[in-house]
Every structure is written in structure tokens, then in C-alpha cells.
Amino acid sequence: MARLLLVFALLIGGMSGGSGALAQERSSLLPDIPKATGAPHPEGNEYWRKNHMSLMSHDRDLTMRDGDREIGASLKSCFDCHAATDSAGTIVTYESEQHFCRTCHDYVAVKVDCFMCHRSTPDGVDEGAPHAAILPPPALRDEDGTSIIAYLRQVGQDNTNQGTPGND
Amino acid sequence: MTDMNPDTSQKGADISRRDFLRSGAAVATTTLAPGVTLIAFGGSAAEAKADAGKRWGLLIDANKCASDCSACVSACSTENGWKGNGNAETDVQWIRKITLNNTETGREVTMPMMCQHCEDPPCVDVCPTGASFKREDGIVLVDKHTCIGCRYCMMACPFKARSFVHEPVNNQKSHAPRGQGTVESCTLCVHRVDKGGVPACVEACEATGHGAIIFGDLKDPQSDIAKRLVEYQSVALRPDLDLNPGVRYSGL
Numbered sequence: 288m289a290r291l292l293l294v295f296a297l298l299i300g301g302m303s304g305g306s307g308a309l310a311q312e313r314s315s316l317l318p319d320i321p322k323a324t325g326a327p328h329p330e331g332n333e334y335w336r337k338n339h340m341s342l343m344s345h346d347r348d349l350t351m352r353d354g355d356r357e358i359g360a361s362l363k364s365c366f367d368c369h370a371a372t373d374s375a376g377t378i379v380t381y382e383s384e385q386h387f388c389r390t391c392h393d394y395v396a397v398k399v400d401c402f403m404c405h406r407s408t409p410d411g412v413d414e415g416a417p418h419a420a421i422l423p424p425p426a427l428r429d430e431d432g433t434s435i436i437a438y439l440r441q442v443g444q445d446n447t448n449q450g451t452p453g454n455d
Numbered sequence: 456m457t458d459m460n461p462d463t464s465q466k467g468a469d470i471s472r473r474d475f476l477r478s479g480a481a482v483a484t485t486t487l488a489p490g491v492t493l494i495a496f497g498g499s500a501a502e503a504k505a506d507a508g509k510r511w512g513l514l515i516d517a518n519k520c521a522s523d524c525s526a527c528v529s530a531c532s533t534e535n536g537w538k539g540n541g542n543a544e545t546d547v548q549w550i551r552k553i554t555l556n557n558t559e560t561g562r563e564v565t566m567p568m569m570c571q572h573c574e575d576p577p578c579v580d581v582c583p584t585g586a587s588f589k590r591e592d593g594i595v596l597v598d599k600h601t602c603i604g605c606r607y608c609m610m611a612c613p614f615k616a617r618s619f620v621h622e623p624v625n626n627q628k629s630h631a632p633r634g635q636g637t638v639e640s641c642t643l644c645v646h647r648v649d650k651g652g653v654p655a656c657v658e659a660c661e662a663t664g665h666g667a668i669i670f671g672d673l674k675d676p677q678s679d680i681a682k683r684l685v686e687y688q689s690v691a692l693r694p695d696l697d698l699n700p701g702v703r704y705s706g707l
Contacts, residue, residue, distance in 0.1 A: 363629045
């Protein structure tokens with residue numbers, strides 16, 4: 288809370304000083320969490336920030352195992368309010384750093400794998416780029432080992448040219 | 456999606472209140488000592504949608520199944536968002552049409568084939584993580600959160616009903632999450648069933664006018680499917696294995 292107040296004070300200071308430098312600096316220190324739409328969580332944002340995973344995994348088991356579909360905490364209903372948009376106003380996928388989940392998870396260096404199976408946008412919003420691959424895209428893959436062979440040839444060539452045995 | 460609860464005001468309802476409501480009306484609280492509380496929940500089984508008093512099943516009449524029709528397969532694909540990648544060996548297949556040919560008589564029938572939702576599912580027996588499970592109401596599912604993609608269940612299934620997802624997936628349906636490295640199969644459109652609906656294949660077959668697939672509760676003697684099973688001859692596939700599948704066939 289104290290830190291939030293400090294940030295707020297800095298923000299005010301930055302604005303009254305007529306320079307956006309401090310405000311700019313703030314966004315590089317803490318994640319820029321996209322604004323949500325809809326009514327706020329009655330439990331408060333702090334509660335949800337801390338407990339969202341427990342709530343979601345609790346409710347997902349009830350839905351899947353027991354068929355309870357009247358569940359509040361689901362990825363699907365998260366996107367009712369937390370579908371983040373880019374500067375052009377388009378809803379972004381998990382591919383984008385502006386995705387609601389990624390803003391914090393990137394900040395704390397936690398990679399979530401929810402979106403390998405779940406869609407990362409509300410229903411009806413196309414997920415353009417595939418973001419769910421375990422392997423890197425084919426362009427970056429070395430499936431038949433050609434690049435390693437090319438590399439070794441190159442090294443061999445360099446060593447021959449220099450006339451030194453390849454000790455390295 | 457329009458089929459979810461549109462009441463957003465309920466979504467953020469107080470957690471304790473939500474759990475309280477879910478557990479049913481009858482809740483008795485007894486304070487034994489300061490800080491020690493006994494809470495007895497009543498009616499929670501009735502609140503859950505997967506009802507142990509039901510057993511969902513299908514009755515497929517092969518005589519009514521047209522050989523040139525695959526409406527059930529395409530309806531399933533559309534409903535659950537699975538599709539092939541042009542590789543017949545690895546493409547997923549929740550439901551497929553198969554042809555039976557009697558070489559003696561020359562009689563040929565086609566029928567849809569999918570997860571048979573066994574009472575004693577071999578896929579559940581062999582699953583090392585508990586991801587493969589059977590719901591109270593007899594629907595056999597894969598919990599993809601715990602599936603490690605070992606594919607034992609695929610080997611155990613005598614009906615070749617399960618598929619492994621080889622390719623990365625996106626644009627899934629929100630009611631049917633699916634992803635690379637997990638096993639999947641027919642869910643009997645559990646998202647529809649939980650809301651009182653019928654599976655997409657049944658609906659599509661009905662729409663074509665063939666009406667070859669009937670969906671219903673096998674435990675309810677008044678249901679259409681139970682009455683038909685009483686009246687007409689039907690078989691379970693691989694009866695020798697004694698799996699008691701929820702999917703039954705007639706006219707084979």
C-alpha cells in the first residue's frame with residue numbers, strides 16, 4: 288500500500304512538474320495492468336491478485352468432474368472484463384505482451400500454459416497467430432539437422448584455411 | 456458465447472456466499488468450542504449437475520444410418536472445434552463413420568463410432584495420473600490438466616476412440632479446451648448435456664431426417680432410449696470384454 292501511495296505521489300509529482308518523465312519511469316518499474324470493464328470484484332483486487340489461481344483451479348475441478356457450470360472463476364468469464372486491447376483497440380491474444388495475464392506474469396517471470404489448451408481471447412475473437420506451440424515455429428526448427436552440419440562444415444573450412452588443427 | 460450465465464453481477468459474488476449457496480439449502484452449523492465449527496452440508500449431490508442417478512447413453516440404429524451421410528462427424532467437428540491437418544495417421548477423430556461388410560451376404564451397413572462411454576472403462580484403469588475419469592453420470596472424459604500425453608488410454612481402448620493432439624492448437628471453443636500433447640475423445644457434448652441439451656451429433660442426425668441416433672438416460676425407464684432398448688434388439692460392441700458401454704447399436 289505504501290508503495291502504491293509512493294507511486295501515486297510520483298505520478299502526481301511528474302504531472303505537476305510538467306514533465307512526463309517520472310510517469311514514464313513508473314511504467315518501466317511496475318507492470319501496466321490493462322483496465323478492466325464491468326463491475327469490480329467484491330472481494331477486492333488484492334484478494335483476486337493473490338488467490339486467482341486457487342479460485343480458478345478449485346472451480347475448474349467442480350466444472351469438469353461434477354459438471355457444475357454455474358461457476359464464477361473461469362478463464363472464459365475472466366475475459367468478460369479482462370480482454371485487453373492494443374493501441375488500435377483490437378483484442379489481443381496471449382501472443383501479445385499486452386495480454387491481461389501476461390502483463391503480470393511476464394513481470395514476475397512466470398510462464399503460464401493455460402493457453403496451450405484454452406483460447407486466450409473471448410469467444411468469437413479470432414486468435415490470429417498460433418501461440419500454443421511447445422516447439423519453436425518450423426522456420427526456427429532444425430529438423431533434419433542441416434544447420435548443425437553447415438556449421439560444422441564452416442568450422443572445418445575455417446580451420447583448414449588457417450592451417451591449424453581444430454582444438455577448439 | 457451466449458450459453459453461459461449472462462448475469463455478470465453474480466460472477467464476483469462473495470466467495471463464502473457462493474460456496475454456501477452451491478452446497479444447497481440445508482446447511483447446519485454447530486459450534487463445538489470457540490474456533491471449532493462443524494458444518495454439515497446437505498443436498499450437495501443434488502446441486503451438482505453430474506447426477507449419479509443418471510447414466511447418459513446413445514442408441515445408434517445402423518439401418519437408419521445413410522452410407523453417404525457424415526452429418527454427425529461434421530457437426531461434432533464444428534461443435535468441439537477439432538479438425539484434421541491433412542495427415543490421416545495422426546489427425547484427431549472424436550467420431551468417425553465406419554462401414555461393416557458382411558462378406559457372406561454382401562450386406563453393407565455404416566455407423567458412427569465414438570467413445571462408447573463404458574461403465575468399466577479400460578482407459579480409466581490404465582491412466583497413470585487419474586486424468587482419464589468417469590463422471591457420476593457415466594460420461595468418460597480426459598482431464599487435460601493432469602494428462603501427460605502418455606497415450607496408454609489410446610492403447611487400452613478397444614474401440615480406437617481416442618486421439619492424441621500432435622499439433623499446436625488455437626482458436627479452441629471455450630467449452631471444449633484442447634491442446635497439443637494431450638489425449639481427447641468424444642465428451643458426449645458434456646457442456647450441452649449439463650445444460651439439458653443433446654449432443655451435437657444427435658441433433659445433426661435428427662436434422663438430416665435420418666434420426667439414427669437417440670440420446671437419453673439409460674437409467675430412466677420412461678426415457679425414449681430405455682423404452683427402445685426394451686422393445687428392440689440391440690448390441691454392445693465387443694460384448695466379450697464386458698465393459699457395459701453406454702453406446703448401443705441396433706441393426707448391425
